Amino acid sequence: MEMFLMAVCISLFGLAVTAAAFGAATQREQMQEDALPERETAAKVVPAHFFAEDIVVPAQPMPKVPIEALLLQIDSHVRLEHAAAESFLQYPTTALLHSRTCSPLVH
Amino acid sequence: MFDQRAELFNGLSAQQHDEILDLGALMALPSGSVLFDLGARAEHLYVVLRGRIRLTLPMQIRGRDEDVLVEESGPGETIGWSALIPPCRYTLKATAPLETEVLALPREALRSYFAANPATGAAVTQNVATLIGRRLQLFQAMWLREMQRMVELRCA
Structure with a gap:
């Protein structure tokens, strides 16, 4: 009987640890999803095309000669x-x- | 007083030369003064006696009209030949960058004199044609040099 109760306790403890680990993991994913739209916006500004045709070069301020x-x-x-x-x-x-x-x- | 080597008077006798000089008037230009403006009625033909005359055209630089040098004339050189060529409007602006003296020959007086003295008129017209031809060749060469640079930049 004692052995049975010990096994049940260990199982419950294992289950609690697994649940805590799962909770922590899903919370990190949620935070990453929240941060994702910002990255997508950045990707829209500069499309990642290797042979991009519409390259927008930011205007460099020319040194002004008087x-x-x-x-x-x-x-x-x-x-x-x-x-x-x-x-x-x-x-x-x-x-x-x-x-x-x-x-x-x-x- | 007057430089006999002025290009306008090439091939003229001393008498013809003096008769044309009598038609004109000396003009003293202080430094920075405008002799004529772009588009103005060309009433006089000028011969530079002393100093310099800057011939300029307006160019847009950073949104402002700036007079840009096209040519500079010195003693003995003729300017303002638009006075003899229709529509008799100056195609450049002329200014004196330093104290300058010019001989101003009125268009109408020249025309009347040439009508009465066709041989002199032909000789002066020949000289003016030589000046115009020279300027045309010069600017053709300058234009082609600029074109060459543009092509090199495009193909670089």
């Missing part, structure tokens, strides 16, 4: 291009037509 500096660069570019075109007109060759200048706007 307008006065830009106008000086344009001035310099025009003068250099003018000089290069004059050289071509004096000796018209393909090489002179496409000769390089040190203009900051083409580098």
